[in-house]
Amino acid sequence: KENANFYYTKAYKLGREKLDASHPTLLGLGLNYAVFLYEVAKESEKACQISKATFDAAIADLQQLDDQNYKDSTLIMRLLRDNL
Numbered sequence: 001k002e003n004a005n006f007y008y009t010k011a012y013k014l015g016r017e018k019l020d021a022s023h024p025t026l027l028g029l030g031l032n033y034a035v036f037l038y039e040v041a042k043e044s045e046k047a048c049q050i051s052k053a054t055f056d057a058a059i060a061d062l063q064q065l066d067d068q069n070y071k072d073s074t075l076i077m078r079l080l081r082d083n084l
Contacts, residue, residue, distance in 0.1 A: 005041060008033040012050070021057035022065055024072035030054030031080050038083070048084055055080045 012033050019026040030050055037047035058077055065073055 001040060004036060008036055016057075020061055020064065021054075022061035022069075022073050024069055024076060027054060027058055027073055027076040027080065031076055031083070034080070034083055051080045051083045055084070 008029075012029055015023075015026040015029050031054070034047040034051040034054070037043045037050060055077055058073060058080075062070065062073065
């Protein structure tokens with residue numbers, strides 16, 4: 001459990017540095033990290049913070065996506081929103 005949290009934190013930070021906020025890979029990572037925090041680590045407040053931060057950053061960045069990434073990103077964003 002501690003190892004998973006460590007690597008999710010590290011991956012999420014790296015993803016936010018290297019990928020656009022609306023990139024499907026980063027959105028998927030944010031979603032998975034939030035689910036891990038909620039379901040496994042039992043940190044519901046932090047899970048909501050990750051979901052909200054990921055969703056809010058992506059909203060501002062959607063215009064630069066191509067059609068395929070737009071579809072993927074908006075689907076993942078719906079899941080993030082539903083988790084809030």
